[in-house]
Amino acid sequence: MRLLALDLGTTGNRAIVFDRDQNILGQAYEEFPQIYPRPGWVEHDPEAIWKGVRRVLKKTFLKIPASSIAAAGITNQRETVLLWDKATGRPIHNAIVWQCRRTADFCERLKKSHGDSIHQKTGLVLDAYFSASKIRWLLDHVPGARKKAENGRLLAGTIDTWVIWKLSGGLHVTDSSNASRTMLFNIHDKKWDESLCRLFGIPLSILPKVVPSSFSVGVTDKKITGAPIPIAGIVGDQQGASFAQGCFSPGVVKNTYGTGLFMVENTGKTPRFSKNLLTTVAWSLGNLDRTEYAIEGSVFIGGAAIQWLRDGLKIIQNAGESEKVAKRLSGNEGVYFVPALVGLGSPYWDSRARGLMIGITRGTTRAHLVRAALESIAYQTRDVMEVMKKDARAPFRVLRVDGGAAANDFLMQFQADILGIPVERSKIIETTALGAAGLAGLAVGAWKNKEAFNRARRVDRVFKPRRLAQKEFLYKQWKDAVKRSQSWA
Numbered sequence: 001m002r003l004l005a006l007d008l009g010t011t012g013n014r015a016i017v018f019d020r021d022q023n024i025l026g027q028a029y030e031e032f033p034q035i036y037p038r039p040g041w042v043e044h045d046p047e048a049i050w051k052g053v054r055r056v057l058k059k060t061f062l063k064i065p066a067s068s069i070a071a072a073g074i075t076n077q078r079e080t081v082l083l084w085d086k087a088t089g090r091p092i093h094n095a096i097v098w099q100c101r102r103t104a105d106f107c108e109r110l111k112k113s114h115g116d117s118i119h120q121k122t123g124l125v126l127d128a129y130f131s132a133s134k135i136r137w138l139l140d141h142v143p144g145a146r147k148k149a150e151n152g153r154l155l156a157g158t159i160d161t162w163v164i165w166k167l168s169g170g171l172h173v174t175d176s177s178n179a180s181r182t183m184l185f186n187i188h189d190k191k192w193d194e195s196l197c198r199l200f201g202i203p204l205s206i207l208p209k210v211v212p213s214s215f216s217v218g219v220t221d222k223k224i225t226g227a228p229i230p231i232a233g234i235v236g237d238q239q240g241a242s243f244a245q246g247c248f249s250p251g252v253v254k255n256t257y258g259t260g261l262f263m264v265e266n267t268g269k270t271p272r273f274s275k276n277l278l279t280t281v282a283w284s285l286g287n288l289d290r291t292e293y294a295i296e297g298s299v300f301i302g303g304a305a306i307q308w309l310r311d312g313l314k315i316i317q318n319a320g321e322s323e324k325v326a327k328r329l330s331g332n333e334g335v336y337f338v339p340a341l342v343g344l345g346s347p348y349w350d351s352r353a354r355g356l357m358i359g360i361t362r363g364t365t366r367a368h369l370v371r372a373a374l375e376s377i378a379y380q381t382r383d384v385m386e387v388m389k390k391d392a393r394a395p396f397r398v399l400r401v402d403g404g405a406a407a408n409d410f411l412m413q414f415q416a417d418i419l420g421i422p423v424e425r426s427k428i429i430e431t432t433a434l435g436a437a438g439l440a441g442l443a444v445g446a447w448k449n450k451e452a453f454n455r456a457r458r459v460d461r462v463f464k465p466r467r468l469a470q471k472e473f474l475y476k477q478w479k480d481a482v483k484r485s486q487s488w489a
Contacts, residue, residue: 005433008076028059040101043094073233073436103133104351123279132183175234180281213283233440240435257405261302276347297346297384301339334359337372356485402431427458
C-alpha cells in the first residue's frame with residue numbers, strides 16, 4: 001500500500017510516498033520565497049505555495065502513478081493563515097506567517113484582560129504567534145475584507161485548509177490539531193468558540209469545518225492529481241512528528257529541529273496545563289471524541305538561525321557546512337548568540353526580545369558565530385525541557401529528535417551533553433510527513449492501530465551524553481545572555 005504525504009513547511013513544500021514499512025519510495029521538494037515587508041513581519045505568497053505543491057506532486061507522480069496511491073495525508077506549518085475569495089479562489093492578501101509579530105501590541109493589550117480565560121479555553125498563551133490576531137488584522141487592514149466576510153464571501157484557513165481547498169475543488173476543512181493552534185478553538189468542547197470569535201471580531205462562518213486528524217474527508221480533483229486520491233490525514237507538523245516518533249503516552253518526548261524548535265509530550269485523553277508551555281490537541285483518531293492532548297514548547301528560531309547565517313550574513317554556503325566550521329573550535333570561548341530574531345517563544349514569551357551576539361572580541365571569527373548559533377539551538381531546547389520536567393514532575397530518560405537540523409552530528413552530541421540524557425535520532429528525518437502518512441494510512445486500513453504503525457519505526461543513531469566540563473556554567477552564561485536580549489524593542 002502506497003501513502004502520499006504533503007508536508008507544507010515554512011520554507012518549502014515536500015511530497016513523499018511511503019509504503020507500509022515506512023520506506024520512502026519517492027519524494028520531491030521545492031523552497032518558496034520568504035517575504036519581509038517590515039522588521040518583524042513575515043509573509044508567504046499563497047499562490048506560490050500552491051504552484052509549488054503542484055510541481056512537487058507532478059515530479060512525484062512521474063515516478064509513482066497517482067492511481068497507485070491509497071490515501072494522502074497533509075501536514076503543515078500550523079499557525080500561518082490567509083483569507084481568500086470564496087467565488088474566485090484568489091487570496092485577498094499574502095498569508096501571515098506564524099513567525100510574524102505585527103499583532104504583538106494588540107496581543108499584549110488583550111492579555112491583561114483576557115489572557116487567563118483564553119488560556120483555559122484554548123491551552124495557548126496569548127501571543128501574536130497564533131492565528132486569531134492575524135485573521136483580525138487581515139479583516140481590519142485589507143480594504144473591504146470585513147464587509148466581504150460578514151456577507152459570506154470570504155473563507156479563512158491555515159495552509160492545510162488552503163491547499164486542501166485547492167486540491168479538492170472546494171472542500172473547506174481543517175483538523176482538530178490545527179484548529180487548536182488558532183486561539184479560536186475550545187479544546188474541551190472540541191469546536192470553534194463563539195465567544196472567542198466575537199472577542200477577536202471574526203465571523204464564525206469564514207472558519208473551516210473541524211474534522212478528525214485520521215479520517216477520510218474527501219478526494220482530490222483528478223484534473224490536478226491525475227487520479228482521485230482520498231484525503232484521509234490532516235495534522236499540524238509537530239503533532240505529525242510526534243505521531244511518527246511514537247509519542248503515545250506521558251513521558252515520551254520528541255523535539256523537532258526545523259525552522260523553529262518544537263518539543264512535544266503526549267498527555268493522553270486529558271489536557272494538562274502549564275504556565276509557560278502550550279496545551280494543544282495532539283490528534284483525533286476517527287472522530288473528535290477520540291482526541292488526545294499534548295504539552296508543547298515552541299521556540300520560534302531554531303534551524304532558521306543557520307538559514308540566517310547562510311542567507312543573511314552569508315558566512316556559510318549551506319547548512320551542512322555549519323558542522324564542519326563549528327568543529328574547528330574546542331569551545332565557544334565565551335561567544336553566545338540569542339536568536340530572538342522574531343522575539344522569544346517558550347518559555348519566555350517575550351515579543352519584544354531581539355537577537356543578541358555577546359562575548360565578541362578581536363579574536364572572534366565566523367567559526368565562533370556559527371558555533372554560537374548551533375549551541376543556541378541546544379540551549380533553547382534545554383530551556384523548554386527544564387520547564388517540561390517541572391510540569392511533568394518526572395525526569396525524561398531520552399529525547400527523540402527529527403527535522404533537518406537533527407542531521408547535524410555536532411549539534412546532536414552537544415544537545416545530549418547539555419541535557420545529560422541520550423538523544424535518539426530517527427532514521428527518517430522527515431517525521432512530520434511520515435506522521436501525516438501514518439494518520440492517512442490508519443483511516444484506510446494500512447495498519448490496525450497506531451501501535452502497529454509504530455512497530456516499523458527505526459532509529460538512526462543514539463548520541464550518549466559525555467561529561468561536559470563546566471556544563472552548568474555554560475548554561476548559566478546562556479541564561480544571562482537571554483536576559484540581556486529581552487524587552488529590547
